[in-house]
Amino acid sequence: MQGAGDRHGPRGSAAGRAGRDARLDAAREQDLSCIVCPVDYVALDLLRAAAARGVRIPEDVSTVGFDGLSDGLDLLGLATLRLPVAEVAQAAVARMEELLVAAQDDAEGPPPPRRPRCGTQSSPGT
Known part of the structure; x- marks a missing residue:
């Protein structure tokens, strides 16, 4: 499993995009089963990037966010952990x-x- 967005800057920044892309690359190259994101908005950004690259969530790699941002995230394909x-x-x-x-x-x-x-x-x- 890999973390997304954690040491790579805020979402939308060049560093954030590079970190997100590095996580997707690592998932493909290392045959990872899941990318764990520190918060839901990072996971949602990862879902968008995955779709743009043709990576299927959860068929190719699963992703999970953390914080339970709002109800209905499961409808978008996001699993989330609520504390x-x-x-x-x-x-x-x-x-x-x-x-x-x-x-x-x-x-x-x-x-x-x-x-x-x-x-x-x-x-x-x-």
Whole structure:
């Protein structure tokens, strides 16, 4: 998998176009199965560029965006990941409260940080 648009400048810039084209070239040359884009608008730009070059999404290479820009992206052929922002914010606030309480109660300071969990979960509407 390759990232699109990540270190190659904003969409529409010469650097952004070069990065997007490099990702499409790499997908063809290295027989990659998917190009992961950091945000949906970069993925949409990639879809346009792929169509212009005759690259079929998802037959030749799949693409996925990240942020769930708006409803209906699936109708355009874009898969997107939605981050449950409210849940993540609630968990962050709860963890900060735990650390603050622990720091006040323990003369040695707060407990060590937890290891982040990585995985996929399905939630309603995603």
